[in-house]
């Protein structure tokens with residue numbers, strides 16, 4: 001099926017009543033033709049300009065938006081699972097319970113509760129090329145492959161706007177890197193050190209694969225995560241060509257990762273991990 005706005009609005013109302021006790025306020029719903037995700041929940045905070053720089057207003061209510069891609073042929077059940085998935089993101093953000101990472105413990109808890117209570121099959125992410133996606137006429141990894149090799153940045157928002165719009169699929173290609181910096185997006189690596197400290201590296205887009213190997217050699221790292229973010233907060237760190245980690249407080253990190261897209265390495269491709 002190909003959903004239209006009316007279908008999505010009706011599904012939103014139905015599952016709001018069924019799964020969220022009707023608590024969710026209405027939200028802007030949009031369709032997209034994106035092939036890099038099935039659905040997205042997005043937030044943008046109003047920004048002010050001062051001395052040529054942009055600052056977001058943390059106290060202001062963000063503009064919220066759910067985008068559903070029509071580029072995939074899903075069954076109605078799968079389509080509804082995608083819509084509910086985005087509604088969980090919305091619910092947690094609206095309640096102020098958003099996890100530090102997009103699909104953290106709060107997300108999973110609520111997802112599993114809805115799955116078991118209402119017999120849904122919502123998942124954290126749909127595997128590329130898995131039957132759930134049912135992509136027409138594309139190979140298993142065609143989705144990320146195409147995005148990456150073209151240095152495609154999706155529906156990137158206005159430069160410097162803070163939000164989750166757009167995906168970066170740059171596999172370290174020049175085109176991707178240039179497009180990414182024009183759009184004000186940065187690739188960051190968050191490292192959790194064995195010392196208990198957390199640090200961040202804003203990576204030069206052409207050095208992502210090198211830094212993935214080099215950072216754990218230079219530091220005692222327990223685990224790390226990669227993100228693509230348009231949050232201007234990260235402009236304060238230099239774009240690193242060499243393995244350097246800068247300390248960051250957990251509060252700053254969780255606040256400024258809100259709109260980030262989690263990235264993953266799949267063989268030689270570096271692209272968005274989240275597709276739902």
Ligand SMILES: [Zn+2]
Pocket residue numbers: 085089102103124274276
């Ligand atoms: Zn999600």
